[in-house]
Amino acid sequence: MAGLDCQVCGKPAVGEGFVEGARVALCEVCSEYSRGFQVFKTYVPPKPKYSPLQAAGPAVARKPQGELRLVEDYGQKIMQARGKQGLSRKDFAKKLLVQEKEVEGFEQQKFKPGEAMVKKLEFALGISLLEQAD
Numbered sequence: 001m002a003g004l005d006c007q008v009c010g011k012p013a014v015g016e017g018f019v020e021g022a023r024v025a026l027c028e029v030c031s032e033y034s035r036g037f038q039v040f041k042t043y044v045p046p047k048p049k050y051s052p053l054q055a056a057g058p059a060v061a062r063k064p065q066g067e068l069r070l071v072e073d074y075g076q077k078i079m080q081a082r083g084k085q086g087l088s089r090k091d092f093a094k095k096l097l098v099q100e101k102e103v104e105g106f107e108q109q110k111f112k113p114g115e116a117m118v119k120k121l122e123f124a125l126g127i128s129l130l131e132q133a134d
Protein backbone atom coordinates (compact mmCIF):
# COMPACT_ATOMS: atom_id res chain seq x y z
CA MET A 1 0.00 0.00 0.00
CA ALA A 2 1.43 3.30 -1.11
CA GLY A 3 0.17 5.04 1.99
CA LEU A 4 -2.82 7.29 1.60
CA ASP A 5 -3.00 10.64 3.21
CA CYS A 6 -5.80 11.64 5.49
CA GLN A 7 -8.20 13.61 3.36
CA VAL A 8 -9.07 15.90 6.21
CA CYS A 9 -5.67 16.90 7.59
CA GLY A 10 -3.11 15.34 5.25
CA LYS A 11 -1.42 13.08 7.76
CA PRO A 12 -0.84 9.44 6.85
CA ALA A 13 -4.20 7.72 6.81
CA VAL A 14 -4.75 4.62 8.85
CA GLY A 15 -8.12 3.66 7.49
CA GLU A 16 -11.30 4.76 5.79
CA GLY A 17 -14.52 6.15 7.07
CA PHE A 18 -17.48 8.23 6.04
CA VAL A 19 -17.39 11.95 6.46
CA GLU A 20 -20.51 13.81 5.30
CA GLY A 21 -21.54 10.81 3.33
CA ALA A 22 -18.29 10.43 1.43
CA ARG A 23 -15.88 7.59 1.94
CA VAL A 24 -12.48 9.07 2.64
CA ALA A 25 -9.08 8.04 3.91
CA LEU A 26 -8.52 9.23 7.44
CA CYS A 27 -5.80 9.38 10.04
CA GLU A 28 -6.26 8.21 13.59
CA VAL A 29 -7.29 11.62 14.88
CA CYS A 30 -9.76 12.45 12.14
CA SER A 31 -11.27 8.99 12.22
CA GLU A 32 -13.01 9.99 15.38
CA TYR A 33 -15.16 12.43 13.44
CA SER A 34 -16.17 9.88 10.84
CA ARG A 35 -18.79 7.19 10.75
CA GLY A 36 -18.20 3.56 9.92
CA PHE A 37 -14.48 3.96 10.20
CA GLN A 38 -12.40 0.92 9.43
CA VAL A 39 -8.68 0.57 9.73
CA PHE A 40 -6.96 -0.52 6.53
CA LYS A 41 -6.37 -4.24 6.60
CA THR A 42 -2.86 -3.62 5.40
CA TYR A 43 -2.21 -0.94 7.96
CA VAL A 44 0.88 -1.41 10.05
CA PRO A 45 1.69 1.28 12.59
CA PRO A 46 4.50 3.27 11.04
CA LYS A 47 7.86 3.54 12.64
CA PRO A 48 8.85 7.09 13.43
CA LYS A 49 10.79 8.51 10.50
CA TYR A 50 13.43 9.83 12.83
CA SER A 51 14.09 9.97 16.51
CA PRO A 52 14.50 13.33 18.22
CA LEU A 53 18.18 12.52 18.57
CA GLN A 54 18.69 12.09 14.86
CA ALA A 55 16.57 15.14 14.21
CA ALA A 56 19.11 17.21 16.09
CA GLY A 57 21.65 16.51 13.38
CA PRO A 58 24.18 13.87 12.52
CA ALA A 59 26.25 12.86 15.50
CA VAL A 60 29.53 13.35 13.69
CA ALA A 61 28.83 17.03 13.20
CA ARG A 62 28.50 17.61 16.89
CA LYS A 63 31.05 18.18 19.58
CA PRO A 64 31.71 15.24 21.79
CA GLN A 65 29.79 15.67 24.98
CA GLY A 66 31.37 16.03 28.36
CA GLU A 67 34.66 17.50 27.27
CA LEU A 68 35.59 19.60 30.22
CA ARG A 69 38.61 21.62 31.04
CA LEU A 70 39.90 23.41 34.07
CA VAL A 71 38.64 26.96 34.44
CA GLU A 72 41.25 29.60 33.79
CA ASP A 73 41.26 31.03 37.29
CA TYR A 74 41.10 27.77 39.15
CA GLY A 75 43.73 28.92 41.63
CA GLN A 76 41.71 31.89 42.71
CA LYS A 77 38.56 29.84 42.91
CA ILE A 78 40.21 27.31 45.17
CA MET A 79 41.68 30.00 47.37
CA GLN A 80 38.42 31.89 47.71
CA ALA A 81 36.38 28.80 48.45
CA ARG A 82 38.92 27.68 51.00
CA GLY A 83 38.79 31.09 52.63
CA LYS A 84 35.02 30.95 52.80
CA GLN A 85 35.29 27.73 54.70
CA GLY A 86 37.69 29.36 57.10
CA LEU A 87 40.39 26.83 56.34
CA SER A 88 44.05 27.62 56.36
CA ARG A 89 46.10 26.23 53.53
CA LYS A 90 47.57 23.79 55.97
CA ASP A 91 44.18 22.61 57.26
CA PHE A 92 42.85 22.30 53.79
CA ALA A 93 45.84 20.25 52.74
CA LYS A 94 45.23 17.97 55.69
CA LYS A 95 41.61 17.62 54.74
CA LEU A 96 42.59 16.59 51.24
CA LEU A 97 45.42 14.39 52.47
CA VAL A 98 47.93 16.24 50.36
CA GLN A 99 51.00 18.32 51.02
CA GLU A 100 50.50 21.96 51.82
CA LYS A 101 52.85 22.72 48.97
CA GLU A 102 50.51 21.01 46.63
CA VAL A 103 47.59 23.21 47.66
CA GLU A 104 49.82 26.21 47.32
CA GLY A 105 50.79 25.06 43.86
CA PHE A 106 47.16 24.81 42.79
CA GLU A 107 46.22 28.15 44.27
CA GLN A 108 49.11 29.91 42.65
CA GLN A 109 48.55 27.93 39.51
CA LYS A 110 52.05 26.64 39.47
CA PHE A 111 50.61 23.34 38.46
CA LYS A 112 47.28 21.92 37.54
CA PRO A 113 45.40 19.40 39.62
CA GLY A 114 44.78 16.11 37.88
CA GLU A 115 41.32 14.77 37.20
CA ALA A 116 41.00 12.98 40.51
CA MET A 117 42.33 15.95 42.43
CA VAL A 118 39.91 18.28 40.67
CA LYS A 119 37.06 16.09 41.86
CA LYS A 120 38.46 16.11 45.35
CA LEU A 121 38.80 19.87 45.36
CA GLU A 122 35.34 20.39 43.93
CA PHE A 123 33.82 18.10 46.49
CA ALA A 124 35.71 19.54 49.43
CA LEU A 125 34.97 23.12 48.48
CA GLY A 126 31.55 22.76 46.91
CA ILE A 127 32.65 24.54 43.77
CA SER A 128 33.04 23.75 40.14
CA LEU A 129 36.48 23.93 38.61
CA LEU A 130 35.59 22.63 35.19
CA GLU A 131 33.93 24.24 32.23
CA GLN A 132 32.83 23.06 28.86
CA ALA A 133 35.69 23.13 26.41
CA ASP A 134 35.18 25.03 23.14
Ligand SMILES: [Zn+2]
Pocket residue numbers: 006007008009010011026027028029030031
Ligand atom coordinates in the same frame (compact mmCIF):
# COMPACT_ATOMS: atom_id res chain seq x y z
ZN1 LIG B 1 -6.50 13.58 9.71
